[in-house]
Each structure stands twice: as structure tokens, then as C-alpha cells.
Amino acid sequence: MKSAVITFPGSNCDRDMHVALNKFGFKNKMVWHNDNELPKSDLVVLPGGFSYGDYLRCGSMASKSKIMQSVINFAKSGGLVMGICNGFQILVESGLVPGVLLRNRYLEFICKNVFVKIDNKDNPYFKNLDKEVFELHIAHNEGNYFCTNDQLKEIQDNNQVAIYYCNDNGKTEEKFNPNGSLNNIAGIFNKKKNVLGMMPHPERMIDESLSGEDGSIFFKNLLNNIK
């Protein structure tokens, strides 16, 4: 399976994502933001980081960079596009998934392990996962998901919420919400569910010596689903 990770100026999880994808059997290519064309890929990833310094709204500059037009076309034709952290912010800014990401509730960067609930499995990313509660890692300053009531209704009607923050038992109560996200939303799909944006970093949890191994489950499953 072929994947492509886009490097924007200021991306800093691009290498980590490259390492993770290769580890679980993807043949990954790094793609420069200034390129026009995506290489032939089964999966395109927008990695974490601070694209263009995030000096404007996070992700807004990157959403206008050259390569994004082909990423948008790829997504519209049904290709799998996944944005992690800053990648999620770029997806939001380019309109590929609904909503916005505000600054965290307490106005502080948060780097820690969190539990998330994944019960929305009718999609190429989470299909066949045999558990619901995962321990993943977050590291962001602007991960506070927000959208209008109308958007929220549409999102819920279309079953677009991909991931919720929760506790180790899968309870999605407000007190397990690390950043103030609306309804504990940690990740979201587009309508067709080929585009996934999420704040947690599965690529940071891919072996037992790191913060945990739940990222491995995610990648292995993803590869099997795409095959």
C-alpha cells in the first residue's frame, strides 16, 4: 500500500508519521508542499506541526499551499486523507471536514496521554477494530473543536464524529475532556468518511517503549482495511 506524507514548512511530525507508516507496511513517500502533483497513493497524510508557524489561524496558510489543491481533488474523488493535529487544523481550514479548532480551554499547550472512544466503525479507518477505548497521545495548543448548532446536527445526523475523549471505561463525560472540545469531539469525518481529522497522535504510540502501543493497533488495522 502506498502512502504520502505532506511536508509543509513548519511540519514537525512528518518524520514520525513516515516512520510509523513504513513500520506497519506502507510504502511511504514524502511530498513537498510546493509540488503540484501527489504521487499515486492509497492514503495521504497531513502531519502535525506548526505549518507556516501557525501565525495566522492554525492551518490556514497551509490550506492554501500548492499541493493542497491536489489533496482536495484526491479527497473529492474518494481518496483517503488523514490529518493529525496540525493536519486536522489544515483539513478544517480547507473545508474538507466541518468545524473549527479553537485554542484549548485553559489557553495552555497540553501534552499527555488521553483515552478516546472509537465506536464509529462504518468507515475505512476504524472498520474491524476489535476494541472501543484507546489510549492515545495529544500535544496541541488549538484542539478545542467547535462548530455551529446546525453543523453539529448535520454531523450527528451523518454519523461524522470519529473519536471522542473519554475515560478508561469509555465514559465520554465533560470531565474527561482535556481541551474544551464541543461534545468531547477529538476527531471528525467528512460526509463520505474518506477524510479523517483528529487531534491525537497515533504515530507517537507505536512501540512498548513509548507512551503506549495503541497507535500500532490503529495503523495495522488501517493497512488491512486498505489492502
Next chain:
Amino acid sequence: MKVNEQIAIDHGLKKEEYKKICDLLKRVPNLTELGIFSAMWNEHCSYKSSRLHLKKLPTSGKKVIQGPGENAGVIDIEDGDAIVFKIESHNHPSFIEPYQGAATGVGGIMRDVFTMGARPIANLNSIHFGSSQHKKTKNLLRGVVHGIGGYGNCMGVPTIAGQTSFDSSYNGNILVNAMTLGLVKKNKIFYSKAAGLNKPVIYVGSKTGRDGIHGASMASASFDEKIEEKKPTVQVGDPFTEKLLLEACLELMAGDSIIAIQDMGAAGLTSSSIEMASKGNLGIELNLNKVPCRESKMTPYEIMLSESQERMLIVLENGKEDIAKKIFDKWDLDFAIIGKTTNSKNIELFYNEKQVASIPINTLVENSPMYDRKWKKTKLPKKNLIKKEEFKKFKIKEVLNKILSNPNVCSKEWIWQQYDHTVMGDTIQKPGGDSGVVRVHGTDKAVAATVDSSAIYCWAHPLTGGKQVVCESWRNLISVGATPIAITNCLNFGSPEKEENMGEFVECVQGIGEACEYLKFPVVSGNVSFYNQTKEIGIKPTPSIGGVGLIKNYKQMITMDFKEINNLVLIIGKTEGHLDQSLFSRNILNEKNGPPPEINLFNEKNNGETILQLIKSNLVRSAHDVSIGGIITAVSKMCIKGNKGIEFNKPKYFISEIEYLFCEDQGRYVIEIDPKNLKKVISILNKNSVHFDELGKIIDKNMIINQKTKVTIDELKSYNTNWLSNYMN
């Protein structure tokens, strides 16, 4: 403007220094030249008060590739890999403008490391604030933490460890020391020594602005009530540009275009151009009209003294200009050929086709002032006579609560949760342990790093304190299973012009030197920060030591959390009951006098090496060194992290329980072992003549100290974890 003595004094130079400049030049300098002298001769750049003493530190060893004198030190970690590392202070700017001061401190130290060709793989920091009651402390702490995070997080370099302390002596002068480790191939290290004539001198990175002019001079003066006026001397950081600069430099370094490279740090274009030429014994000629400027009409004086961040100066091989330019264009960075190397041995500056400065480089470097400042020795204070009957009135549980929630002991999670500590995917020991540990990407090796300081001990007796802080660093590396290799030091002191403060410096350095020599733990880089004082009051002497060690197989790394119920807990090293200058003495008894605990270097070395031997034989399940707060504090942290309890054995000493639990005797470690290995462990300890006691046994949820005293793990957690977040929110 014609230069005179008063203008020189306004530049921070002394009368006699100005006279020396005129003598060396055999004329009166112009303003640009005076600015250059003041930048090169200030304390921060010239080390004029410290050089004499720093020379005595041990700086070489089998693993040392590069000692002090370069942008950073370099050590060998085998297989062709090397670690580049250094610590540096950014104290004065951080007090004036905490966010930018701290941010640019982090940016500056990372630049020092990647200038040498290394990709930064870990950041650490040592930050010290005034009393928690002081009105400025909260805002300064918040600003500094946001600044460190803001810069390091954006760069994508994990912040893996640090130290935070509070003491009223920092009320008017906080300390912010930032450390970076980088990874490089041994045969791809870049240095700052220029070579060859007529080689192009290249300017890359951000444009030059009017920010930070005279920053280094500001860092070489004390504060008074006018500090707010100094805000314009603080640089403004742009981590995004630095990230681009890092990637662009590493891309260029993969080839063979670079002869020498130097970042523009303190004293900007002045010190970077002069240092490269000086090391190569060459001259350098710069056309200041070619320097990319952010603002129009900047004068040569401003261009030379600006401390705008994220800039580098490179001496290239002839004919490589196009290759280099292409790379910097790709990363949208400025690139300009601004001069060349010459054989004049002068720095010659041109502006609008006129020569605006010409100074022999040796007058700026070799002839810079060096002072043998007067200093006063600190006598070892007399021991306090403590009436042991008094101890009976203390309830251990209450004392433990106070100690674990003390600002200098409590959990600093509120801080390090704001630092990205997992980016790069190799952090295998997060902040909160004895050392931070990152894997050497793609190998079985890992590098451990720690940063430590013990201002209280250094203040009570600088010689002992200097030794202690090196030993603390050594122990923190050993506790995670790393073989200590070398240190970097950041020496934060008051005014060298005061005999007491100079004495603290001299004796701390002596202590550091003795410990480093004995432990074969050389100093490979560092910096000195004097004038950390407001008006007449200096800070407590605070040398920060950054230690680095190697773990050959990262799977053998040790953490401090208790692992398994029924395992045995041993205390390695002798407990003799030294309470003077301990947290207990100072905070519970309110006794601030007395000597710090004694350092026995033989025991330090022997105990540490024996622990490493046990770890390498897979006999240790968890380990933690004993430092402030004594045995009970160390054990509490192991309980909290492992979510397990302990039942203490009755101590077999003739000292009171309070002394046993809270004393701060040195050279000690707590280790957890499997009971089936007890015999093996004891035989190794005995063979090496290492003193040990059986401290207790790991149990479920409680810490049982004696029949009367029982503390639950939840209580321990609440004592330890709440103070800082409550304070900040």
C-alpha cells in the same frame, strides 16, 4: 558622534578598558568600533572575570570529541555517532520579558547545537523563580513556561527534563537556563574555524532588525528600578523561521560546501564574524549594505550590534554559492554574500563604499581584558546542635505532607505538560523521572540527560555545593541506567566585582572541578552568567549542571516507579542523619544555618558504579536517587509513580526516626529488587564494599512507616501533585 570616555562608560566599558582600546588602536575608535569593542569585551562574551578559573576545569577525556570553545561540546557515543550539547542562560531578558526571553533562550541554544551539524533531539531547562509569595512570581513562571513551550514545541524538539525551584533570592532576578542535545555523525561535525583566503562569507536566516541591540551588554549589568526601560534590548523569537533554518542548514551540511559556520547569538554579526576569523587566524571584510535588513536606514552600528534571532554566518567554499542559495531559497530564507575572508587579520567593515571600521581582530579577542578578581573564601559553617527531644513533637505524616507539597519538591507536571515531550517518537523516559531519556533514532542506544542545581548547598558552602551538584547529576544518570559521560555547566552568580559573590563563583567552580575530575565526568561546554542581582542583592550561587549519559541497550533503561508487590527495597549508601541545610531543617525547623551534607567522592563513584553493575546484570527493577527531602521523599515518589505502597523495616540505627527519614546524606539510591535475587545483589554490594540497608518491602496501597504511621497512596499523591496547579490556577 565623536567617541569619548563617557560614551565608552555608557557602553558598559570601564575607564581603564577604554584607555586600553585607545592604546591598542593607537587612536580613538569611532562609534561603530566602540560598539564592537563593548560587545566583545563585556562579561557575557569575553568571560573576563571567569576565564582564569574556568581554565582549571577538567575538559578532556576518552569520550570527548570537542570541549569548551566551540558552539557546543561534543561527545562520542560509539558506532560513529556523537552527541552535541550545551546549556546557556537567558536570565536577564527573561526577567524583563518572560515569554520572549525564555523563548529566545531556547532558540539560541538549539542554534548552537545545529550549527555544529547536529539535529536537536532533546531540550531541557533549569528555571528558578522568586518566592511563591512574591507578586511577580506567578506571571514570570507562566511567561517563561509559555515561552519555552512556544519555541521548543514549534521546533518539534521534545523537552524531556528540567528543574524548577523557588527561592526569595530570585525575587528580582529569575534564572532561565536552556539546554539542548543534538545527534550528529562523528565525521560530519561542523566547526566555527574559518580557513582559506577570499572565501565568501554568507549571511542566512532572518533579516536584521533593531531588536536586541546591546543584549549582551544588558546581560552583563545588574538590574535597578529602570529595568522596564531595557525591554527593547530583549530579542523577539520566531521559532518557525528557526525550524526552516534548521532544515536548510542540515540540508546544506549534507554536502561539502561549508568551511565554517557560526550562529549569530550574543553580539550578533559582531561576535560571529570575529570568532570565525579569529579561530582561523584570518581577517574578514564585510559589506554592510549587503546585510538583509528588516528596517530601512539601519546604521553600521545597529547592523553590527543587532541581536535579531535565527541568523547564521557561513564561510563557504568558492563556487558553492549557487548550491547553497538554492537550498535557502527552497526554505524561503534570506541568503546574501556579505563579505570574504582576507589576510589582513583585521575586521574591516564597509558601508556606502566607505570603510566604517577597521580593527585588528587580536585586539578584540586575545587582548580582551582578563581579571583576577578579589574573592572571599567561605568557611564551612558549624554544625547545628539539634535537640532530638524536639523531634518528638512532630507527626511524621504531617511533616511528610509539608515536604511533599513544598514548591521545590512537588510535582512539576503543570509545567512539563505544556512542553511537547514526545515529538520525534523516541522519548522513552518523560519528564518527572531522574533523567529524561531519548533513543538514538533507529538504534538500540539511548541518551539520558538531566539538569540539576542545589543553590542552598552552594550558598551554605560553595565548595561542597559545587561538588554536590555534579554528583547529583551523576546519580540522576545512573538511576536510569545510563553511564555518565560528560557535563555542561551554566554558572549563575551575582556580581564578580563583589568579593563574596566572586568567592562563591571561585569555590563552586573548584568544587565542580574536583568532582568532575574524580568521577571522570568532564565539562565540555557551558556559559557564565554574572550580575544576577538587583541593586546590591545577589542571587544564591546557582551553578546548573547538565549531565549526559549513554544507555547501550534502551531496553535496560530503569524508571523509578515501584514495579511489583513483595519486591524488596534497599537503600544503597550510608544514612548518617545529616539534617543541616536539608528541607526538613530549613522548612520545618526553620533553621537556615549549618553546613550542607558532606560529599565523599570515593563513595559517590563506588556506589554509582555498583548500581550500574546491578542494573546491567538485570537485578534492579526500579531505582531513584535520594536527594532533597531524604529517603521518605524518594520512596514516596516511587510509590506515587508505581501506584504501590511500602512497609518500612525498623531502622537499625542510633539516630532518630526523623533523622533517618528526612536527612540528606549524599551518595544514596533506593532500589527495588526481586527477593529471589537478594543474595546475588548482596554479594555484589559486599564485594564492592558498598554500604546498604534493607529499607522495606513493596505492598499494595499504603506506606506503612511504623505502627502508628500509615499513609495511603492517594494521600501521597494529593500531597505531591496539587500545589503547583492550585498555585497557578
